[in-house]
Each structure stands twice: as C-alpha cells, then as structure tokens.
Amino acid sequence: MDIAVVGAGITGCLIAATLQKQGHKITVFEKSRGRGGRATCKRTHWGQFDLGAPFIRPTDPLVTEHLTELEQQGVARRWLVTPYKKQQTLQADKDNTPVYVLTPGMNAACHFWLQGCRLATSTRITYLQHSAGKWLLWDESQCKFGLFDWVIVTAPWPQSHALLAPHVCLPAFDETHWLPCWTVAAQLQTALPDVMPIIYPSDSILQLAVLDSEKPLRQGHSQIWTMQLTHQASNAMRELSSTVIARTALMALASLFERDAVDSLQCYQHFWRYARLAPDAPRPSPVWAPELGLAATGDWALGGSVESAMRAAVQFCQQFTDNFCYAQSRSG
Template sequence: MTNHQNSQCSDIRRTAIVGSGLAGLSAAILLKQQNHRVTVFEKSRGPGGRLATKRVAGGSADIGAQYFTIRNPAFRSFLEKNAGKNCFGPWQGRFGFQQPDGGWQAFPDEERYVGIPRMTAVSRALASNTDVRAEVRIDRMARNDRGWFLTDTSSRRYGPFDHVIVTAPPAQTRDLLANSGLMNLASILDGPVSAIHPCWAVAAHFESAPVAEFEGMRPHNAVLSWIANNSSKPGREDPGQWWVLHATSQWSAEHIETPADKVTDAMLEAFREVAGCAAMPDQTVAHRWLYARSDSDDRPGCLWFPAEGIGLAGDWLSGGRVEGAFDSASALVTTMTR
C-alpha cells in the first residue's frame, strides 16, 4: 500500500507556467489532466492575455482580441468543458472590409465568438480551477539537481519544478531565457521578436450610434486597421455605445512613444473620416499593446526543448489567432507527454 502511494507521487510532474493568457491556461488544464501539478505565474492582476477588457463607465470594452473563431472541434470541446457554454457565444454582427476604391464588402461568412459579458469571461472561467499566482513577474530561472527554481522581481523563489512552460510574447520570453543564462534558447527567438508589431487601441463612448452599416469594419486607412461597435456584442448592456479602434501596425510603430491623448485624437479623426460622421465621444480610454501581432511565416506550433525541460507556447507560434493559442498549448502538451 505504501509503496503504491509512493509510486503514484513520483509519477506526478511539477510544471511551472509563465503567463496566464489562453495558451498558459490551456496548457495548465491539459497538463492537470495528465497528472501534472501545475502552477501558473501571471505578472498582471488577473488572467487574460489578449482576451483583455478595460473597465469603463457603465460597463467594459474589449481592447485586445475582438473575437475568436472555432475551427478546431477540440477547441470547442475544451471551452465547453472547462469554461462553460454560458461564458462565450456568437457575435451576430455585420462585418465589412473596405476596398482601395473606398467601397465596402461583407466579410466571408464565418461564426465569430466573444466572451460573455466580456472577453475576459473566458480566461477567468478557465482560471477558476487553476492555481494562478497573480502579480508575480518571473525574472529568471535556475536549475539544480532538484529541478527548476523560478525567481520573481521581488526576489521571491518558487520551486522546484520538473518543467517550465513560457507563454509570454517572444520579446519577454527571450529576456527571461537570457536572464537565466540560457543564451542558446534565447537566440532562437531573435527572428520571432522582430516579427512582432505593436498596436494602439482606443475605446470611445458615444451617446448615440455614430455608424449604422456595420458592427465590425476593416477600413482601408493609413491609421486604422479595425473599428468595432463593442456594445453590439452579446451580454453588453451599455447606455449609449462603446466603439473600439485599433491602429495599423505601421502607424502604431511610428507613434509608439506619442502621448496617449494625441494618439486618441488622431485615431478618432480617422474614425470620423471612415465612418463619415461628425460625432464626438464623451469618454475615451487608450491602451498601447507593445506585442500585438506577428507577421512571421514560421509557425512551428510550439517549441519543446527536452534536454532543458522547457517549452514555449503562444498564438505567435501558431498563426496569431486566439484559437492558435489553444492549438499551440495543445501541441506542446502532446509533445511533452509522449
């Protein structure tokens, strides 16, 4: 009896995950199902990653990922089982993209999903049964004969762990690996780091609807890459309407150090031009994403270094979409547990 219990305990792997976006939470849940003891470390106050929401007067606005697709049946099954069917649903909006001549066409027909009542509902539901240590920024790692030990920016130490999974953006992942003396792994990320681009986001509230034709738009514009009526998403019961604007990667890079108020003014001016309206918002919130989108064609799905016991996962490794974060985590867990 005692020997059997000891054998079971020795089979339990201890895994640390850095980052509680969808990739980190998916990996944590999938590994728990494989009898791993998992601890997730998150530098912010709560989980989410790209599934980000800003609290605003009267409600919230999704300033990160605007929606997600479910092309992989395993992703739907995962969400329904681990987050619940009520925390996400289809966004029945009208979507259009603008051609160079100024004309508009409808998006290809595809179901698009959002968190309900906000995008963070998905990540918070997934995190509810996961050991997430919030407001812990892991700064470096070191391994001895007992395993990996992680140290945060306040010099607190965690461990030991058999494996470490990092799901942060490539620039932050490279810094962590370099700080840990893993230069051979850090150098692998030089290419992915250069392929990640920033994005300015602005949420603007209007007392009355400024645009009627579409709820989501991809304009042909030098400043804006995306415009959406956030209040049209299911579960949002905002007085008036909150609209979310995303700037193009090039414009964002050119204005990466521009003050937020000037960025907001320029993006609203572009919005009025695209929408053909003179409406002025009564509230605005700006957010700068330093690591928003990858344009790399190298999509290995995940990276696993068995000699070190270190894995990397994230949407940047699998096409850049929200669903890609799950695909990347799933691929990594499969590779680790073969």
C-alpha cells in the same frame, strides 16, 4: 508533477487546465493584475470592453470544438453579425466564418480554465534557475518560487526568449518582427445610426473598428467602440500622447461614417508593444527540452491569433502527455 506555467494568456491557461485535469499540480505566474494576456477585457466605471483580441473567427475544427464546449459552459457565444469591409463604400465581408466572443469578456475562458489552479498575479518572472533537476523561479522583487519539476513558458516570444536564453540554444531574436498596436476604446456621446458592428477599413489609420457594446451580453446604454490603429501607424505614433491617439482614432471613425466628427464621453487607450508577429517573419519553433523539464510555446509558434494560441496549447499538451506516459512506462 509540480509544474510552473509562466503567463496567464490563452495558451498558458489552456495548458494549465489540461495538465491540472491530468492530476498535475499547477502554479501560474502572471506579470499583470489579471488573466487573459492579449485577450484581455478592461472594466471601467463607464463600461467594459475588450482591449486586445475583440473576437475569434475559428477555421480549425479543433478550436471550434473548444469554443462549443465553452459555449455550453456559458463562457462563449456566437455573435451573429456580418463583418464589413470599407473601401470606397461599406461592403459585407464574403468570408462567412462564424464570429465568437467570450462572455462576459474576452478573458472569460482564462478565468474558466484556471479554476482550481494556483495563480500568482502581478508577478513578473525574471529568471529561471535550474539546479539538481528542479526549477526555482525568481521575480523582479527577488522573491523566489519553487521547487518545480517543469517550467512551461507561454509569454510572447520576446519575453519568452529572455527567460529561455540562459538554458537552451535559441535563434537570435529580432524585435522588428513584432508589430505594435495602439487600441482605443471610446464611449460615444451620440450613437452612430445603422452601424455595422465590425468594420475592416482600408485606406485608413484604423485596421479594425468594433462596436463592443453590441456584443452578446454587453448591451449598455451608450455605444462603446474599440478601434485598432494599423501596425504601421502604431509604430510611427508610439511616442505620442494617448490623448492625441484617441483624437486620431475618433477622427478616423468619423470618416468611416462620412461625418466630420464624433464626440466621446470617455476614452481609454493602450499601447501593445508586442501585439503580433509579422505575418512574413520566421516563426519561432516551440521549445521542448524534456531533459531539463523546460518548454515554451504560444501563439507565435503557429500564427498570431487566439486560434493559434489554443492550437499551440493543445499540441503542447499532447506532446507533454505522450512524454509523461513514456517516462512512466520506462520507470514502472
């Protein structure tokens, strides 16, 4: 079958790879310039760093299995670090779930999975048209793509909702359920000594600080930290300039190490409008309309992490394969 996948994040790329192995013809449409979605890696002249998910801490054996397979392919590594929590003092996190990173960057699995699939980047799909049992996809510059037997939408729920609403009945979408996140990457002028590479602060404007340059296969000459502001702070500061955001994050990093200041050589900031679904928000169900050849799934269906994106992809492929085999057995 000819299948269009909207979104080249973890969910879309794993679905594309699985269905391609089954012999389907896959085309992936991605609005950004690269693969990875919220598991993206930014390359600059001063180094590379992960701007979205910084690592994976899998709790599901099925996801660990996928990561082991990626490890064998040289695409994932165990990062032998102890995460720390900062309350009054820095304390080792008692949770001993292993930490994995994708190498060379967190979008590496997406690169690996999409080998052999057709990929259209910088293509934002704005409308899905269904006629005579086939799909045409339209992008924002009014180019059309098709014809496809199936469309599988894997964008964050707010963006999926807009594409799906003309075709299926959906619960109302509430933007307030989606938490934004400012992420700042900074190359420091002087390395912080004796550092813990993963810190979950409390009573801070930061929710996470990661020494990105310490990850496997990343060691550079100077320290690069990625810092995530809390969702609450990100929301309150969404209109502020990126310079102010960088300064705020660096001050918070300094205070984690009980310093007056840390100086940076370079900074990069990104605002994620839909970073994660709020933990207490109702989770949208995956969309499954085989009579139309339309489906949607993503991390939002199962939790809001790389792990849930992988689980969503695996569950979707199982359902798709069962449905396909059933349809074939009936027609044959």
